Amino acid sequence: MENNIELVKRLYSLFGEKNIEGILSLLNEDVEWGEPDNPFNPAGGTRKGHAGFLEWINIGKESEDILILEPRRFLTDSDSVAVVGYMKCLAKGTGRTYESDFVHFIVVRNGKIEKFQEFFDTYIAGEAFR
Secondary structure, three states, X not given: OHHHHHHHHHHHHHHHHOOHHHHHHHEEEEEEEEEOOOOOOOOOEEEEHHHHHXXXXXXXXXXXXXXXXXXXXXXXXXXXEEEEEEEEEEXXXXXXXXXXXXXXXXXXXXXXXXXXXXXXXXXXXXXXXX
């Protein structure tokens, strides 16, 4: 279980470094990457595989800047890690920021990330993009 937490901490570190190749090396080929659907948030929805993750990254680069991404707690069991944290983002199209607590639920299989699901306040995010 400690290995899973270290893997997830590495994921956040690579995000901070904007090291996309490094992130891909941590993901299963058929990874499922998702955040809640929202008609105003361009990155909402679930994507599959490395190509889907790259699509999500590119949408994110075009539509928002992550100003703060702060994981605060890591909770684990045999094959998953839940990360509780705080984020602040800027919607580029409107110039508005939004802040939210988040939970990231990450499933790990054979030392790779199989699923990443994000939960946050989609209402305030949607309002920032509108």
